[in-house]
Amino acid sequence: MIPEISHSILSGMPLPVLLVGRNERVAAMNAPARAMFGPAGVGRHYIAVLRQPALLDCVEEALRLCQVRRVRYLTTGISRDATYEVIASPLGTRGSEGVVVAFSDISEREQMGQIRRDFVANVSHELKTPLTALLGFIETLRGPARNDAAARERFLEIMEREAMRMNRLVSDLLSLSRVEAEERMRPESRVDLGAIVRAAVQALRPVAQEAGVEIALNIPSEPVFVQGDSDQLTQVIQNLVENGIKYGASGGEVRVMMTLSDRELAFRGPGVRVDVIDRGEGFDPVHIPRLTERFYRVDNHRSREMGGTGLGLAIVKHIVNRHRGRFRIDSTPGEGSIFSIMLPRA
CATH class of the missing domain: 3.30.450.20 (PAS domain)
Known part of the structure; x- marks a missing residue:
């Protein structure tokens, strides 16, 4: 006893x-x-x-x-x-x-440790490929292709592409780090989401024209105010529209729609929803729960060929969380994809 x-x-x-x-x-x-x-x-x-x-x-x-x-x-x-x-x-x-x-x-602590290890491994892998290519081309230019002008021009073009890929990866890593650090700090500014969407779409029209994609914009003419960070919301819209152009180009069109609700269930108050819709190949919905994980790709080879870093949707998720919003993804193979963000109106 x-x-x-x-x-x-x-x-x-x-x-x-x-x-x-x-x-x-x-x-x-x-x-x-x-x-x-x-x-x-x-x-x-x-x-x-x-x-x-x-x-x-x-x-x-x-x-x-x-x-x-x-x-x-x-x-x-x-x-x-x-x-x-x-x-x-x-x-x-x-x-x-x-x-x-x-x-x-200590399950959560162990999980966070595993996430950190996976993150380091993924970053190392993403940087190793372009670095290996650069070193190989430098060695070739110093040796067999020293006096071959055509080969030198071709190799320099590939080297520039790989260097730009590394630069995008580092930029996205820094952006993700900043967003995660600020995720619990709600923005205090009052911004016009409609103006942000128009500016973001206008900046991407040359990219869309080059890819043979038409961007259709359907948003209210009057201002739609939300409590937010203008730069981060611009990044969200640009990431989603650029994804639509890259992976939904086969559909020939990307639509950006904004709808208002007087009572959004997610916020129990007035909200605004922005949908980025493409009519491309789509993907199996089995991937949806993991799409916002860092470095997760539906098609690794295709994503890298198009310059994707695998961090865009992770950045979008954290920014939307900071704005107390919701992020939703829907897709059907052969019918395209819909990426939606919902934010409370100010």
């Missing part, structure tokens, strides 16, 4: 905690621990309750050596996998009352 005060302490702890007595049986468990290991664990041998070998070794060493021991505990639940840091600490004089086993959920 353990003192009543120990029961009170265990019950008041938000983390899963259990007490293993000197007789190697579970003497007490708080509610989170019962939810993890089942309500019938009290009174049973800890081996029958904990089961995972690494965790059993941790508790056994804490009992035998009367020293604090740590281990990672992995569990698979119905909704998600979880990683716990487990600390087994002797209780009482030289562990006279057993061992307290506490579980701290």
Whole structure:
């Protein structure tokens, strides 16, 4: 038996905690621990309750050596996998009352670490390809193609394209970093979203003409005010329209539509919606949940050939989040895609 005060302490702890007595049986468990290991664990041998070998070794060493021991505990639940840091600490004089086993959920920390590792790996991969090409062409120009004017001109053109690709990637990385840093700071300026959309579309008309795409603009003539950052909202519209031109060019047209709502369900108040619609090839909707991940592409080769960095939609998502808006993507193979942003009106 353990003192009543120990029961009170265990019950008041938000983390899963259990007490293993000197007789190697579970003497007490708080509610989170019962939810993890089942309500019938009290009174049973800890081996029958904990089961995972690494965790059993941790508790056994804490009992035998009367020293604090740590281990990672992995569990698979119905909704998600979880990683716990487990600390087994002797209780009482030289562990006279057993061992307290506490579980701290570090799943989010582990996930963030994995995201950082993946990000570094992706950036390295994206930079390595153009760098390798540049080094190869430089070596060729210094050697076999030293006196070949036609080859030199062709190689310099490719080198310029690869250098511009790296420059776009670095620019997008810096932009993404700034947007993420400001994501929790809501913009304070009052801006005309209609004017921003017109200016962004006008700037991209030469790009559209070169690709053989017509941009159709359908927005209200009166000002539509939102609380926002003019530069960031311009970046959102340009990214979406440019994507429509690049990947929906086969449809020959990109439509930009703005609609107003007196009561947008997402904000429970007046809102504005901007849709960028193309009639290109579209893509399988299975990709939609991951399209806003950094460096995720539906077609890696095609995206790189067109100069895409894989960061555009991630930037859009973070900017829309900063403006307390919503970002939605719909696509049907063979019918085109719709990229929509919804913002609360000021």
